[in-house]
Amino acid sequence: MTRYVFMPDDGADRLAVAQLASALAAPEPQIFAAASAASAPSAGRRRGKPPVRIIDVFEPTGIALVEASAQAAVPAAAPPGGTYYPVLNYQTAIAAPRAGRTKLPRTLGPAGGALFALQLRLSDSGAPVSGAVVHLRLKGSTIQLSASSDAQGNAVFGMRAPGVRGAMLLVEPGFQQHWGYMDAAADLDSGDVVTLDAIDLPLAPDVLRKALTPGRTGDGAGVRIGVIDTGVGPHRDLPQAVGDHDTSDGHGTHVAGIIAGRGAASNAGIAPDAEIRSYRVFPDRTTGLAPNYEIHKAIERAASDGCHLINLSLKSERLLDPHHDDKVISRAIRDAADRGVLAIAAAGNDFRRFVSFPARHPDVLSVSAFGDEAALPSRAYDRWTVSQDRARGKPDVFFANFSNQGIDGTKVDLTAPGAGVVSTVPGDGYAPMSGTSMACPAATGAIARVLSRQPAILAMPPDRTRMQAMRAAAIAALAPVGFAVAFEGQGMVS
Numbered sequence: 001m002t003r004y005v006f007m008p009d010d011g012a013d014r015l016a017v018a019q020l021a022s023a024l025a026a027p028e029p030q031i032f033a034a035a036s037a038a039s040a041p042s043a044g045r046r047r048g049k050p051p052v053r054i055i056d057v058f059e060p061t062g063i064a065l066v067e068a069s070a071q072a073a074v075p076a077a078a079p080p081g082g083t084y085y086p087v088l089n090y091q092t093a094i095a096a097p098r099a100g101r102t103k104l105p106r107t108l109g110p111a112g113g114a115l116f117a118l119q120l121r122l123s124d125s126g127a128p129v130s131g132a133v134v135h136l137r138l139k140g141s142t143i144q145l146s147a148s149s150d151a152q153g154n155a156v157f158g159m160r161a162p163g164v165r166g167a168m169l170l171v172e173p174g175f176q177q178h179w180g181y182m183d184a185a186a187d188l189d190s191g192d193v194v195t196l197d198a199i200d201l202p203l204a205p206d207v208l209r210k211a212l213t214p215g216r217t218g219d220g221a222g223v224r225i226g227v228i229d230t231g232v233g234p235h236r237d238l239p240q241a242v243g244d245h246d247t248s249d250g251h252g253t254h255v256a257g258i259i260a261g262r263g264a265a266s267n268a269g270i271a272p273d274a275e276i277r278s279y280r281v282f283p284d285r286t287t288g289l290a291p292n293y294e295i296h297k298a299i300e301r302a303a304s305d306g307c308h309l310i311n312l313s314l315k316s317e318r319l320l321d322p323h324h325d326d327k328v329i330s331r332a333i334r335d336a337a338d339r340g341v342l343a344i345a346a347a348g349n350d351f352r353r354f355v356s357f358p359a360r361h362p363d364v365l366s367v368s369a370f371g372d373e374a375a376l377p378s379r380a381y382d383r384w385t386v387s388q389d390r391a392r393g394k395p396d397v398f399f400a401n402f403s404n405q406g407i408d409g410t411k412v413d414l415t416a417p418g419a420g421v422v423s424t425v426p427g428d429g430y431a432p433m434s435g436t437s438m439a440c441p442a443a444t445g446a447i448a449r450v451l452s453r454q455p456a457i458l459a460m461p462p463d464r465t466r467m468q469a470m471r472a473a474a475i476a477a478l479a480p481v482g483f484a485v486a487f488e489g490q491g492m493v494s
Contacts, residue, residue, distance in 0.1 A: 001067045003055070004084045005293050005328045008062040012081035058297050060304065061335065063328065065293045085328050089289040090314045092230065092251045092282070093346035093356070095369075095385065095402040095435035116161050116190045120153040120171065122178060124198040128153025129176050132196075139166035139185075163189040171196060173381050173432050175250065175425045180381025180432070197377040199422055199430055201266035206432065207372040207417040208258065208442055209266050211492065215449065220260055220271025222458050223448040226302030226310040226341075227441075228295060230285075232256040232278035235424045237263040243278030248285040250425040252278065254433050255313050257424030258441040259448065267430065269423070270445025271452065277305055281314075290314060292328040299332035303339040308451065308458065308470065310336065311444045312345035312364070313437035315356035322354040322408040329358050337363040340462030342470045344444045346436035347412055348404040355410035363467070365447075365474065368412045368487060369400040369439035371419025382420035382434045391482030399487045403436055406486045414478055415488040416442035446493035447474045 055065040065087070078084045116136075120129040134155040137144045147155040167188065171181035178196040201209060229252030231244040238256055246253045256276050261269035279298035281290040295314070302310050316326065333343055343364045348356030359366035374396040376383050387401035400419040406412040418439030425431045450473055451458060457473060460466040478491040 001069065003065060003067050003087045004052075005087055005296075006052075006064040006066050006078060006082050006084055007328060007331060008082045012062070056293075058293075058300070061296070061300055061331070063293065063296060083327075085292075085326075088292045088316065088326050088328070090281075090292065090295060090316055091288055091290070093313050093315045093349055093435050093437040093440065094251055094433055095349040095400070095437075114160065114162075114190065115156050116159045116164070117154055117156045118188065119191065119193045120149045120155060121193055121195055122198045123195045124200065129178060129196055132174050132176060132178075132180075133172040135168075135170040135172075136164070137168035137170075138164060139168075144168075161190070163187075169194070171381060175427055175429045175431050177429055177431070179377050179379075179420075181379050182381050182383050183379060197380060199432070201422060201430075204377070205266055205375060206420055206422040207370075207375040208270075208421045208423075208438075210372050210375050211417040212270055212442065212446060214266055214268040215260070215270050215272040215445070216268075218273055219452060220274030220445065220448040221452045222455060223271065223309065223451050224275045224277060224305070224307045225259060225444060225448060226277045226279060226298070226305070226307035227252060227256050227259070228279045228281055228298045228302065228310060228312055229255055229314070230282045231280035232276060233424075233426075235261075235426070236428045237261045237267065237424055238276065240274075241276035241278055243276075244280035245278070246426055247280065248282050248288075250431070251282075251313070251433075251437065252280070253426055254421075254423045254431070255311060255437065255441045257430075258421060258438060259311065259445040261424050263424070263430075270442060271448035273452070274445070274448045277302060277307055292326050296328050296332040299329070299336050299343070303336040303341045306462070307341055309444055309448060310341055310343040311441050312343055312358060313435075313440045315346060315348040315359070315436075322360075322410050324357055325361075326357060330361060333358060333361050333363050337467045338464050340460070340464070340466035340470075342447075342467050342474070344440055344447065346440040349402040349435050349437075350404050351402055352407075353404050354408040355404050355406055355412060360410045365413045365443070365471065366406075366411065366489070367418075367436060367440045367443045368405060368415045368489070369403040369418025369434075369436045370415055370481060370483070370488070371398050371400050371417065371434075372396050373398060376420045380420060380432070382432055385419035385434050389483070389487070394482055397481065399483050400434070400436075400439075402434070403439075403487075406489065412485075412487065412489040414443055414474075414490060415439065415481055415483065415492050416446070418442065443493060446477070450474060450477045450493060
């Protein structure tokens with residue numbers, strides 16, 4: 001079976017909505033023909049065309065998720081007043097090194113030898129780090145072994161060797177309050193202790209806190225923000241977040257904490273008094289994908305719920321076409337803009353490719369990512385994001401190597417810190433993550449802080465004029481960081 005999104009055409013009288021709703025309400029069959037007998041072209045009325053089954057209807061906008069027989073590449077014709085569009089998937093705009101993971105079919109090395117092991121400890125307390133994912137790539141080999149540390153911090157690999165030389169060692173940060181670890185040429189003996197830098201923002205601020213002052217009381221007050229993501233919290237530092245909880249990998253909780261976390265002092269987000277509305281669109285953590293139908297519904301619901309801003313830390317899977325336009329999401333973004341909502345979206349993490357969709361939609365502010373080398377511990381996992389593209393006059397500030405840029409007819413509107421950003425994660429913890437997924441909420445929080453100081457804009461009627469006023473206020477607050485326009489647009493909200 002193949003799924004599609006049925007969407008009423010512009011100017012339709014919503015007759016199609018009533019037709020779909022009636023079909024869905026009927027006891028059975030919950031189907032409609034590929035086209036009505038009265039209006040479809042003859043090709044659509046040929047005998048043998050498969051019916052289309054309705055999966056779900058979103059009546060506020062008249063879109064429906066439908067399913068057709070696998071024999072139909074595309075339904076021949078839609079009901080009058082509407083069009084079928086493909087279901088397209090989106091992914092979170094979090095970045096990751098492209099090392100890949102090799103699953104070994106057997107243990108390496110001679111039988112009878114001891115398995116190679118490492119001990120993981122925190123730098124501040126010496127406490128063992130459990131549940132950490134560790135990768136070891138042998139010098140001159142494409143083989144990568146992976147292990148998870150136990151309660152005593154021991155990570156045991158499927159390799160029988162007393163030691164390795166010049167190996168790549170990676171420890172993912174996880175949710176255990178540390179920066180992870182990266183060494184591109186490690187000389188290790190079995191049983192060695194690997195010390196992981198603990199997160200201590202008051203003592204060693206991350207790029208977010210170095211670039212933007214942590215929020216104070218009143219920052220973001222009066223601004224309602226829709227976070228369309230994997231869900232948010234619960235987390236003790238996000239008591240103002242309402243809506244869908246995080247059931248995935250913590251991505252949405254991390255995003256919300258950057259915007260409005262209420263942690264003490266340096267742990268605070270940018271606009272802690274902003275209200276967060278959470279809309280989960282990634283239903284299955286195993287796939288890590290969100291369909292455009294669910295994103296459309298979430299954007300429309302955020303507008304109906306009175307959100308001023310929408311954070312979209314996600315991107316299309318379609319990488320090769322800079323002109324690709326997903327009509328299903330475009331309609332929702334345009335509708336939201338007409339209702340006074342400003343959307344901010346991640347430019348994408350395709351290593352300097354053009355700006356992804358939906359960030360390149362004309363009603364959206366697109367956000368690229370930068371980092372600060374001095375804000376990363378010397379062995380931090382996220383040091384893989386460092387590039388040699390440095391801001392003018394700021395030798396430590398780099399344009400993140402993963403970030404997309406404004407080329408091939410696309411543009412970046414602004415930039416924000418996104419390489420090695422520490423924020424909230426499930427379990428009331430904090431962890432670093434990297435990606436334009438992190439830069440996007442940094443920009444969203446900064447814009448919320450600007451708007452909270454301009455109540456006249458927030459008091460405007462919820463229409464496109466308000467959206468344009470909020471956009472203008474955000475642009476007016478931008479200051480150059482020191483990169484080329486293709487990298488930073490007009491700069492960062494200061």
